[in-house]
Amino acid sequence: xxxxxxxxxxxxxxxxxxxxxxxxxxxxxxxxxxxxxxxxxxxxxxxxxxxxxxxxxxxxxxxxxxxxxxxxxxxxxxxxxxxxxxxxxxxxxxxxxxxxxxxxxxxxxxxxxxxxxxxxxxxxxxxxxxxxxxxxxxxxxxxxxxxxxxxxxxxxxxxxxxxxxxxxxxxxxxxxxxxxxxxxxxxxxxxxxxxxxxxxxxxxxxxxxxxxxxxxxxxxxxxxxxxxxxxxxxxxxxxxxxxxxxxxxxxxxxx
Amino acid sequence: xxxxxxxxxxxxxxxxxxxxxxxxxxxxxxxxxxxxxxxxxxxxxxxxxxxxxxxxxxxxxxxxxxxxxxxxxxxxxxxxxxxxxxxxxxxxxxxxxxxxxxxxxxxxxxxxxxxxxxxxxxxxxxxxxxxxxxxxxxxxxxxxxxxxxxxxxxxxxxxxxxxxxxxxxxxxxxxxxxxxxxxxxxxxxxxxxxxxxxxxxxxxxxxxxxxxxxxxxxxxxxxxxxxxxxxxxxxxxxxxxxxxxxxxxxxxxxxxxxxxxxxxxxxxxxxxxxxxxxxxxxxxxxxxxxx
Amino acid sequence: xxxxxxxxxxxxxxxxxxxxxxxxxxxxxxxxxxxxxxxxxxxxxxxxxxxxxxxxxxxxxxxxxxxxxxxxxxxxxxxxxxxxxxxxxxxxxxxxxxxxxxxxxxxxxxxxxxxxxxxxxxxxxxxxxxxxxxxxxxxxxxxxxxxxxxxxxxxxxxxxxxxxxxxxxxxxxxxxxxxxxxxxxxxxxxxxxxxxxxxxxxxxxxxxxxxxxxxxxxxxxxxxxxxxxxxxxxxxxxxxxxxxxxxxxxxxxxxxxxxxxxxxxxxxxxxxxxxxxxxxxxxxxxxxxxxxxxxxxxxxxxxxxxxxxxx
Numbered sequence: 078x079x080x081x082x083x084x085x086x087x088x089x090x091x092x093x094x095x096x097x098x099x100x101x102x103x104x105x106x107x108x109x110x111x112x113x114x115x116x117x118x119x120x121x122x123x124x125x126x127x128x129x130x131x132x133x134x135x136x137x138x139x140x141x142x143x144x145x146x147x148x149x150x151x152x153x154x155x156x157x158x159x160x161x162x163x164x165x166x167x168x169x170x171x172x173x174x175x176x177x178x179x180x181x182x183x184x185x186x187x188x189x190x191x192x193x194x195x196x197x198x199x200x201x202x203x204x205x206x207x208x209x210x211x212x213x214x215x216x217x218x219x220x221x222x223x224x225x226x227x228x229x230x231x232x233x234x235x236x237x238x239x240x241x242x243x244x245x246x247x248x249x250x251x252x253x254x255x256x257x258x259x260x261x262x263x264x265x266x267x268x269x270x271x272x273x274x275x276x277x278x279x280x281x282x283x284x285x286x287x288x289x290x291x292x293x294x295x296x297x298x299x300x301x302x303x304x305x306x307x308x309x310x311x312x313x314x315x316x317x318x319x320x321x322x323x324x325x326x327x328x329x330x331x332x
Numbered sequence: 333x334x335x336x337x338x339x340x341x342x343x344x345x346x347x348x349x350x351x352x353x354x355x356x357x358x359x360x361x362x363x364x365x366x367x368x369x370x371x372x373x374x375x376x377x378x379x380x381x382x383x384x385x386x387x388x389x390x391x392x393x394x395x396x397x398x399x400x401x402x403x404x405x406x407x408x409x410x411x412x413x414x415x416x417x418x419x420x421x422x423x424x425x426x427x428x429x430x431x432x433x434x435x436x437x438x439x440x441x442x443x444x445x446x447x448x449x450x451x452x453x454x455x456x457x458x459x460x461x462x463x464x465x466x467x468x469x470x471x472x473x474x475x476x477x478x479x480x481x482x483x484x485x486x487x488x489x490x491x492x493x494x495x496x497x498x499x500x501x502x503x504x505x506x507x508x509x510x511x512x513x514x515x516x517x518x519x520x521x522x523x524x525x526x527x528x529x530x531x532x533x534x535x536x537x538x539x540x541x542x543x544x545x546x547x548x549x550x551x552x553x554x555x556x557x558x559x560x561x562x563x564x565x566x567x568x569x570x571x572x573x574x575x576x577x578x579x580x581x582x583x584x585x586x587x588x589x590x591x592x593x594x595x596x597x598x599x600x601x602x603x604x605x606x607x608x609x610x611x612x613x614x615x616x617x618x619x620x621x622x623x
Numbered sequence: 624x625x626x627x628x629x630x631x632x633x634x635x636x637x638x639x640x641x642x643x644x645x646x647x648x649x650x651x652x653x654x655x656x657x658x659x660x661x662x663x664x665x666x667x668x669x670x671x672x673x674x675x676x677x678x679x680x681x682x683x684x685x686x687x688x689x690x691x692x693x694x695x696x697x698x699x700x701x702x703x704x705x706x707x708x709x710x711x712x713x714x715x716x717x718x719x720x721x722x723x724x725x726x727x728x729x730x731x732x733x734x735x736x737x738x739x740x741x742x743x744x745x746x747x748x749x750x751x752x753x754x755x756x757x758x759x760x761x762x763x764x765x766x767x768x769x770x771x772x773x774x775x776x777x778x779x780x781x782x783x784x785x786x787x788x789x790x791x792x793x794x795x796x797x798x799x800x801x802x803x804x805x806x807x808x809x810x811x812x813x814x815x816x817x818x819x820x821x822x823x824x825x826x827x828x829x830x831x832x833x834x835x836x837x838x839x840x841x842x843x844x845x846x847x848x849x850x851x852x853x854x855x856x857x858x859x860x861x862x863x864x865x866x867x868x869x870x871x872x873x874x875x876x877x878x879x880x881x882x883x884x885x886x887x888x889x890x891x892x893x894x895x896x897x898x899x900x901x902x903x904x905x906x907x908x909x910x911x912x913x914x915x916x917x918x919x920x921x922x923x924x925x926x927x928x929x930x931x932x933x934x
Contacts, residue, residue, distance in 0.1 A: 153824060169931035188808070198802075359736075413916050423735065425932070428872060428876065429915060429920070442908075594751075597748055604741060607737050608732070
């Protein structure tokens with residue numbers, strides 16, 4: 078059984094069909110890549126998966142459960158986390174707090190707890206903090222945890238955003254152009270990190286423009302064009318596919 | 333009798349439109365709720381009162397000076413209090429600043445004119461005219477005509493004059509307009525200036541019709557602008573017109589046939605209902621969050 | 624937190640508490656105590672408002688209405704229905720909480736700026752209703768003759784009595800809010816303020832949290848209102864105008880948005896400023912307005928506020 082499956086997913090905005098009849102499955106433990114020219118609907122698709130948009134038609138199933146139309150926060154609780162194309166860490170909050178917010182839905186503290194049993198509540202908070210610091214240790218950011226996120230260099234902020242997504246212990250992480258703005262060295266570090274993540278059991282779905290990056294880490298690739306699923310295959314197959322080259326090169330010819 | 337109420341309602345509607353234009357443009361362009369809007373143009377109206385009733389200036393001159401003063405005050409408020417905050421991260425910061433500006437102007441007006449109701453002179457002699465067997469007063473019709481004149485003139489300015497078109501551009505997209513070479517700060521000042529001027533004209537027409545002007549009308553004026561803009565839909569001229577008309581006519585009808593002491597409460601209730609049902613107003617577009 | 628820091632913190636709190644208890648006996652001037660009581664009431668109000676505005680980033684210009692709801696509830700219950708103080712206090716708080724909940728409901732659908740208008744409308748309608756509904760609220764004259772509150776035999780009449788009552792209420796307010804803001808709830812509020820969309824993706828049920836912040840923030844306003852009713856022995860609509868809401872906002876801003884402890888500072892500074900200008904009441908609004916503008920232009924994070932508000 079696939080970890081996540083979409084079935085005939087549709088999304089329209091006014092007259093524009095952003096996502097058209099997409100049927101896709103993500104297998105547990107894989108790294109699935111999605112590529113496609115600008116405007117092909119990749120970000121809309123990820124927004125549908127993460128609950129920011131509701132699909133007009135079709136459904137999304139996650140671990141056998143229908144999650145279509147659930148609001149974003151609920152989907153995160155179910156075990157899907159994401160990052161954003163244009164980096165949305167909380168810039169004016171500390172690194173530690175960014176992660177703690179990411180862990181929000183796993184911190185088991187109700188209002189009743191906080192008021193009536195402050196010692197238990199403090200213990201739970203401490204537990205959350207410890208788990209999150211473990212994550213920070215892994216990426217060598219633990220000693221910077223009191224710093225405001227905006228003071229970190231760009232590459233580390235990107236890493237921070239991924240860690241923030243990991244803080245909720247998701248089974249599936251959706252990454253929207255994670256290496257935008259990175260230099261080749263940072264990209265290689267990120268690629269190694271993501272592979273490590275996969276090896277530890279997290280499934281990854283990555284939208285990326287950078288061919289070198291996505292070809293190096295994805296096991297399977299889906300190509301999107303004008304909102305539809307155009308091709309699906311291994312990196313080698315996609316790279317050699319003439320049609321795929323055309324939809325990318327075709328863009329250049331028009332320009 | 334009903335025809336009188338209707339005519340007055342339409343007149344008030346036109347006046348409300350006039351005073352709302354400035355507020356609506358500013359909000360549409362900068363997403364700033366100019367809480368000082370009403371107090372600024374009431375300041376101008378109070379000034380007009382002094383010029384006409386006490387300095388005995390000829391009406392046209394008094395009105396002109398007052399309108400200019402209102403416009404200048406409006407752009408000064410923008411320059412000193414709002415301009416620096418345009419790039420602020422949290423928009424509520426400039427809203428609170430606007431509140432502060434409102435208080436400063438209110439207090440200044442109070443120091444000069446006190447808080448009692450002053451007798452604003454009529455601008456037109458009252459005359460009755462017989463139409464279709466009914467006797468109706470001419471004054472509201474003249475006032476209405478003047479208000480409509482300004483509304484139409486401004487609309488023409490926006491759509492056909494170079495500066496008006498620049499204003500429309502800036503309303504749509506500031507960064508692009510700036511890249512096109514449009515002087516953003518100057519245009520924004522002009523928007524405040526014109527909005528303030530028209531607000532004063534509207535305030536004067538209103539006060540002349542009811543022979544009353546007082547400080548309290550400032551806050552009320554701001555609320556009127558909010559409500560009319562919300563009803564009709566922010567940022568569109570037709571929306572402002574629709575909102576102003578609906579507010580003016582319904583307010584007048586209710587105040588005559590139901591009760592005038594609940595007039596303000598009704599306005600707030602209308603505001604609440606619209607905000608809950610369709611906050612973008614009748615003509616407004618539902619905005620999508622860009623991701 | 625290391626044990627040493629914890630001990631120091633505890634000592635600090637104990638020290639502050641001791642000072643607070645001893646204060647009215649050291650400084651016996653009732654005028655001074657009166658001013659401290661003013662600071663206490665506004666601190667309770669502004670702590671609640673700081674939760675709504677400073678932590679969650681929702682601009683509410685109707686906070687005075689909840690103040691009023693609490694005040695009128697206590698006034699009416701004590702004068703017309705013979706309730707004693709404590710039950711009235713509780714009802715006031717719960718009633719304000721309820722209305723805060725109601726006002727929080729539209730935050731789901733109504734966007735920030737428009738929501739601000741809604742809060743103004745709410746506040747104004749409250750004021751207009753209290754003025755018009757003469758049978759229930761006494762109209763513009765309000766309700767007079769609110770009896771002396773009694774708590775387990777302790778009659779609260781002098782400034783010093785009210786001081787201790789106020790201190791207790793303030794302690795409750797600060798304590799409960801501190802617990803709230805230092806938890807995942809506090810972080811969630813801040814996340815909503817900073818980036819609501821990202822917050823929802825973090826698993827935060829943003830509509831629910833916005834309703835929560837309103838309900839809780841308003842609860843404290845209701846408590847403050849109840850206190851006001853017995854302190855002033857009268858309540859009138861003029862206590863709860865938009866101006867009051869604005870004053871509270873500026874107190875929160877001057878102290879520092881997003882920082883509970885800073886609220887005391889903001890309230891005190893503004894209280895002193897107002898006292899300073901008491902001989903010239905005709906300039907009151909002007910000064911408040913100027914302070915609002917200047918603080919936001921040059922130091923929007925206030926004295927000690929969250930760095931999120933720095934330019």
